Amino acid sequence: MPAFEPTHLNTERLALRPIIAADAPALLAIFSDPQAMRYWSSEPWTVLLQAEAYVDYITLGRQDGSALCFGVTLAAGGALIGTCTLYAFDHRNRRCEMGYMLSRAHWGHGYMPEALAAMLDHGFDTLDLHRVEADIHPDNAASERVLERLRFQREGRLRERWFVGGELSDSVIYGLLRADWHAARPR
Numbered sequence: 001m002p003a004f005e006p007t008h009l010n011t012e013r014l015a016l017r018p019i020i021a022a023d024a025p026a027l028l029a030i031f032s033d034p035q036a037m038r039y040w041s042s043e044p045w046t047v048l049l050q051a052e053a054y055v056d057y058i059t060l061g062r063q064d065g066s067a068l069c070f071g072v073t074l075a076a077g078g079a080l081i082g083t084c085t086l087y088a089f090d091h092r093n094r095r096c097e098m099g100y101m102l103s104r105a106h107w108g109h110g111y112m113p114e115a116l117a118a119m120l121d122h123g124f125d126t127l128d129l130h131r132v133e134a135d136i137h138p139d140n141a142a143s144e145r146v147l148e149r150l151r152f153q154r155e156g157r158l159r160e161r162w163f164v165g166g167e168l169s170d171s172v173i174y175g176l177l178r179a180d181w182h183a184a185r186p187r
């Protein structure tokens with residue numbers, strides 16, 4: 001698959017940019033927080049090597065066209081406060097999945113919906129996607145609020161799809177069509 005261009009996106013309060021090797025310590029700080037990782041599909045990270053492996057995965061994904069990850073930074077300051085990612089691309093059917101993580105210190109300010117809106121604009125308008133999916137833990141109310149705000153529709157529940165922290169958990173699947181997005185954001 002064709003590589004994704006290194007992409008920068010700007011919103012009112014945020015700058016989204018490619019993840020680089022120097023981000024590994026900041027990524028470890030974010031992804032090692034057990035509360036932030038409560039509903040993630042893997043355990044909280046414990047060592048820098050995991051963050052470095054993630055940077056490698058993201059870099060490879062951009063090169064082989066399978067994932068496009070943005071580092072989320074505050075426009076005024078530049079520190080990395082989270083990530084949002086389009087991944088699991090099915091290029092033939094013009095669809096992919098979406099994931100996101102914000103440092104707990106920055107929750108509750110609407111930063112992630114703002115970042116995701118910019119990423120979705122890019123996905124639908126520049127990458128020509130037709131559909132974006134999200135898979136969330138049934139108890140992840142904050143994530144559900146974010147998806148509903150972005151006009152994702154709840155499409156179903158898949159049973160016992162993840163085994164995390166010694167527990168099996170279901171997935172709630174959300175979908176957003178290009179038409180839903182453009183209806184919600186007329187231009």
Ligand SMILES: CC(C)(COP(=O)(O)OP(=O)(O)OC[C@H]1O[C@@H](n2cnc3c(N)ncnc32)[C@H](O)[C@@H]1OP(=O)(O)O)[C@@H](O)C(=O)NCCC(=O)NCCS
Binds near residue numbers: 110113141
């Ligand atoms: C889900 C997440 C991205 C939301 O980002 P955000 O920028 O805080 O989003 P918002 O500010 O719009 O808040 C969304 C909801 O989070 C909840 N929330 C806000 N502040 C919170 C806090 N300090 N603690 C717990 N929940 C909080 C609220 O329910 C809020 O909904 P409301 O605005 O209707 O009250 C963020 O909580 C996060 O990164 N969580 C951990 C990772 C995760 O679960 N990712 C999704 C996996 S699919």
